[in-house]
Amino acid sequence: MDVPVIVVGAGPTGLFLAAELRLGGVDVLVLDALDRPSGQSRGLGFTARATELFDMRGLLPRFGTVRTDTRGHFGGIPLDYGVLDGGHFGARGIPQARTEAVLADRATELGAEIRRGWKAVGLVNGPDGAEVEAETPAGRRRLRCRFLVGCDGGHSFVRGAAGIAFPGTAATREMFLADVAGAAGGGIRPRPIGERLPGGMVMSAPLADGVDRVIVCERGTPPRRRDRPVTFDEVAAAWRRLTGEDIGGGTAHWVSSFGDATHQAVAYRKDSVLLAGDAAHTHLPAGGQGLSVGVQDAANLGWKLAATVHGWAPPGLLDTYHAERHPVGARLLANTRAQGLLYLGGEETLPLRAVFAELMELPEAGRHLAGRVSGLDIRYGTFPDGGHPLLGRRLPPADLVGEDGPTTTFAQLRTGRGVLLDLAADPDVRDAARPWADRVRVVTAAPREAPGGPLDGTAALLVRPDGHVAWAAPGGGPPVALPAALRRWFGRAAR
Ligand SMILES: Cc1cc2nc3c(=O)[nH]c(=O)nc-3n(C[C@H](O)[C@H](O)[C@H](O)COP(=O)(O)OP(=O)(O)OC[C@H]3O[C@@H](n4cnc5c(N)ncnc54)[C@H](O)[C@@H]3O)c2cc1C
Incomplete structure (x- = not known):
């Protein structure tokens, strides 16, 4: 090996x-x-x-x-x-x-x-x-x-x-992309979420240093087998057909094409x-x-x-x-x-x-x-339904006061280890996690949030290294003991 x-x-x-x-x-x-x-x-x-x-x-x-x-x-x-x-x-x-x-x-x-x-x-x-x-x-x-x-x-x-x-499914259409400098005099009118036009769709956004990104999709342009890459002339021609604007005088820094293959x-x-x-x-x-x-x-x-x-x-x-x-x-x-x-x-x-x-x-x-x-609504199906609403979901962003002062929920995940967030200073929670100390860091901290915040009413959270909640207390449904959750995601307790 x-x-x-x-x-x-x-x-x-x-x-x-x-x-x-x-x-x-x-x-x-x-x-x-x-x-x-x-x-x-x-x-x-x-x-x-x-x-x-x-x-x-x-x-x-x-x-x-x-x-x-x-x-x-x-x-x-x-x-x-x-x-x-x-x-x-x-x-x-x-x-x-x-x-x-x-x-x-x-x-x-x-x-x-x-x-x-x-x-x-x-x-x-x-x-x-x-x-x-x-x-x-x-x-x-x-x-x-x-x-x-x-x-x-x-x-x-x-x-x-x-x-x-x-x-x-194979691609049904071909789209062009160009990063172009000095086009259309004062730059290209931004269309950050795209603009539908009778012949298709165009998108444009300013990049740095006077360069604009343009994307063109003409309707009725099935993907072609190309023996050479798409050229800026092709992009500028398509842009002109759809918008009536001439960007052909610009200098293309990068030209590419892509499709909708899925x-x-x-x-x-x-x-x-x-x-x-x-x-x-x-x-x-x-x-x-x-x-x-x-x-x-x-x-x-x-x-x-x-x-x-x-x-x-x-x-x-x-x-x-x-x-x-x-x-x-x-x-x-x-x-x-x-x-x-x-x-x-x-x-x-x-x-x-x-x-x-x-x-x-x-x-x-x-x-x-x-x-x-x-991607904020992901709830992994490997967790049982019911129970605490955060189970299987992402640890929400929140301010905390820890033993060393103000901190955040996300700051607890810097090292990529599992974290047990003890939000109610509960010695039983900390004791339960002790046999996993080599894999799970225990952090005692209090939420600094208004009532109704994402951690309101939560006493403790076990968080996987990827930031998803593996156990939470108090749960609303059938109780899963903390040691069982620790074993499920972090393996056997150390002797
Ligand atoms: C026009 C356009 C706009 C996009 N905008 C966004 C956006 O705003 N936000 C967003 O999240 N995503 C966007 N995407 C998608 C994003 O670009 C891709 O999803 C992303 O690049 C995928 O990353 P990757 O690391 O999985 O693969 P890639 O970025 O494709 O990287 C694959 C790497 O593997 C290497 N490689 C390939 N074959 C081999 C081999 N045989 N041996 C060794 N190395 C190999 C390649 O050289 C390359 O470095 C956009 C895509 C397009 C086309």
């Missing part, structure tokens, strides 16, 4: 996973086919839940000023994400290349090794380990590991080589191989969710893999990765498909849009959709 875990792909998912594994004390090697980061940015931000995850690990300051906006949309229909507690449409204005640089620095600082210019070309998968063959600058190399995670994007080599089916891996694990991020799910990038869901996959998987490698994982822990994240991927595909229909459909979809817009005015409907896209 060369290393316990190999991650194939140094995109946002693979890099975040590598850092999570290092927090869990596991050696990890990341392989990426490119000899240097591409510097290109498909994504320009991340959703509310990804923002929270970065906050939990103390990474937000590394992005500089993080601008979030409660105004968002669903399929181009305006939607206020502030209807949710702590909700927003996402952190905006952060190019994906910047996110990847932050995550690469973080993974490296924590001790992960990233080998660039290593392209996975062969894979042998078995119940006790995996072997990967890579083309490297020094020729072909083979490496063995206990687990291998394919974070190698939508065209994942790992997924195919492991024989994991990827059913779905696929999901049938299994997120097969023997010693796991999949995460775009390798596990691809879809129309509506609402900017892909990177964010990949990072959440990594947060869910990292600590479970680490526990399995260290040998303290309770039976079946690693399989809860598929059980919990596959349904999240499925609903991601459903919401982006629905958004695609609303956004990009023709005249025949106008009545549907009108009815949808009416429904979205209903607070409950708005909350439902905002919860879906932001």
